[in-house]
Amino acid sequence: MSAALTLAGPDHLDRLVTLVTACHEETGTKLSEEARRAGLAPLLEGIPHGAAYLIGPPRAPIGYIVLTFGWSVAFGGLDAIVDEIYVRPGVRKRGIASEALLALPKALAAGGLKAMHLEVDRDNEAAQKLYGRAGFKARETQIFMSRRL
Structure with a gap:
């Protein structure tokens, strides 16, 4: 299996929703x-705030990564947060992620x-x-904090 990445476009929405639903479940x-x-x-559709990538063949993806983009003075410019990453359970532990x-x-x-940044459960x-x-x-001196609006 390959972790080939494809930038997802509008025609990938249904496939991506299926994967995201599985991840969320x-x-x-x-x-x-x-x-x-x-x-x-x-x-x-190409907004500049983020991107979604399919992992594997675009017609039958085995996973996805969603990134959101921001700006960091401390890191010297454009940065990204891995908002979600998912690989189907049946193909995990093969180095794909x-x-x-x-x-x-x-x-x-x-x-x-x-x-590039991401967050992970402390117990995972x-x-x-x-x-x-x-x-x-891990950034030992900082923790990622959120506020839902």
Whole structure:
């Protein structure tokens, strides 16, 4: 299996919604299909705030990564947050997520991306190992905080 990445476009919406629904069911994320579609569609239509990538063959993807873009003075410019990453359970533990997390930053660095961030549950040791293999490190002096509006 390959972690080939394809920038998702409007014609990928249904496939992506299926994958996102599976991810959300697994993680306990409560969101209606209408809200999922509303969150994904602008990314697929090219808004500058983020992008979605299919992992694997575009006609039958095995996963996805959603990035959101921002700006960081501390990192010297454009940065991205991995909002979600998902690989179907049947093809996990084959290095696909690691391969994708290594390839994507290299490709985006050529476009000016300076840093990539993600968050992980403190108790999810498997995910922490995966992200560590892909070069992500915990920022010991800072924690990611959120406020829902």
